[in-house]
Amino acid sequence: MIPGQAKREPVRIGIFQCAAGGLSLDARLERLRDAVAGAQTGADGGLDLVLCPELFASGYNVADELASRAEPATGAIFARFAELARALDIAIVYGYPEQGDGCIHNAAAFVSAEGELLANHRKQLNSPGSFEEACFAPGEHTTMLSWRGLRIAILICYEVEFPEAVRCAAVAGAKLVLVPTALTDRWGVVAEQVVPARAFENGVWLAYANHAGHENGLDYLGGSKIVAPDASIEAAAGPDEALIGATIDPGRVEAAQRRLPYLRDYRRYRCNT
Amino acid sequence: MIPGQAKREPVRIGIFQCAAGGLSLDARLERLRDAVAGAQTGADGGLDLVLCPELFASGYNVADELASRAEPATGAIFARFAELARALDIAIVYGYPEQGDGCIHNAAAFVSAEGELLANHRKQLNSPGSFEEACFAPGEHTTMLSWRGLRIAILICYEVEFPEAVRCAAVAGAKLVLVPTALTDRWGVVAEQVVPARAFENGVWLAYANHAGHENGLDYLGGSKIVAPDASIEAAAGPDEALIGATIDPGRVEAAQRRLPYLRDYRRYRCNT
DSSP: OOOOOOSSSSSSEEEEOOOTTTTTTTHHHHHHHHHHHHTSSSSSOOSSSOOOTTTTTTTOGGGGGHHHHOOOSHHHHHHHHHHHHHTTTOOEEEEEEESSSSEEEEEEEOOOTOEEEEEEEESOOOOOOSTTHHHOOOSSOOEEEEEETOOOOOOGGGGOOHHHHHHHHHHHSSSSSEEEEBBBOOOOOOOIHHHHHHHHHOEEEEEEEEOEEEEETEEEEOOEEOOOOSOOEEEESSSOOOOEEEEEEEEEHHHHHSSSSSHHHGOOOOOOO | OOOOOOOOOOOEEEEEEOTTTTOOOHHHHHHHHHHHHHHTTSSOOOEEEEETTTTTTSSOOOOOGHHHHBBBBTTTHHHHHHHHHHHHTOOEEEEEEEEOSSEEEEEEEETTTOOOOOEEEESSSSTTSSTHHHOOOOSSOOEEETTEEEEEEOOOGGGGGHHHHHHHHHHTTTSEEEEOOOOBOOOOOOIIIHHHHHHHHOOEEEEEEEEOOOOOTBBBBBOOOOEEEESSSEEEEEEEEEEEEEOOOOHHHHHHHHHOOOHHHHGGOOOOO
């Protein structure tokens, strides 16, 4: 890792699939730092961005602790990730419980390598039948940002299961969709079929970052992946803790969308039944 | 096959994945008859409906012949399929080139076991970069029907690749989506990932009927399948000619839609970017 390294195009992104059940924020940050620092010295030139899972900063399945661990978007959790981003010279996207105005949001923040908060997404759709419905106030919009010349959307977990969410982002110009998630091992169909379908049916890059291991009775699937616009799997994790990476070539978005003009033709479909 | 057999609930449907390249209509009907007649004497009690591929009646990759082979929706092609449906006591869904009012449509007809035309779907979205764009006038609506107490939608090939199309049908109450297709071996991602995702993200049954073999330079994938509302593959064909079947239990639609309320929650997603 060389601070101030020349900015490469296309960018290289990673996913840190952490086995974080029961870990403190300090321990999570340490694991993230060690994994990324190791990758930055690798032969591929390292990563420009690392994506972490849903509620990575607090733990996911810790309903009783979320209120006490929640922080404002630029509060103590942000300060720690911003410090790490600057130290590693890498952008970090991390899930955390956001203390809002009298409520808590299931949020994901994008902090640049310079330590700036570039975007903060609040999950709109709580996962059904989970503690989320009692804990979180839903967000109100799709979140997009520009970074290194790349239009990016952020969705959290259940949101990516809705084709409307990724279509909305792709139509608004997203070339890459970042998805922190917390998927248990019952739902392999989401990681294996739905997530690649979302990339393919819009011709966009999609990174899906899950937890590994166990947490208070939940068994996570792992299976994080980076999917190309033609649905090929550019990087995939197994069930255990891992850092995976892939190079995001925006030219492959243009090629996919030219070959299969879904973003043109979906407007022509008439839904009158 | 026993004409007048008691109508079973739930219904059992089949897909005839035919290696039909170069065959006449007579030869196609004969193969369909032989395959279905064999299945009707099987231990599982036979089929109530059989789904055939896109443009099954004429051949798919026969652009120069489509005008001469086209027939009105209740013309000579229909008469032959209606006769076979009555003889086999089975509903048949078949793709064919429909002679419209000064144009030709890429159509699929649903003929009941009594020989009645219950629905006729005209493909709305021509497959991009294919001969279809020069040959076919697009249809203007989603096609639905009721049969044996089951709400059914018909889509053709490229249409099912649009999440909007299956969502529209599911919201309108479809429990089963029938999809004649002509998919070449380059596009395994559609059969393996997109089609199961469509069933899962709506909690509906989906039957995807492809050609097998070769036809004028096209190599078909085969890979026809019947997908349950939880995305499990209830029946799947390999690359060769095959008749596959599965029992359609509408109760599994209710269970899937209760477990994952996508049809409720998609309305809550706000697309403002």
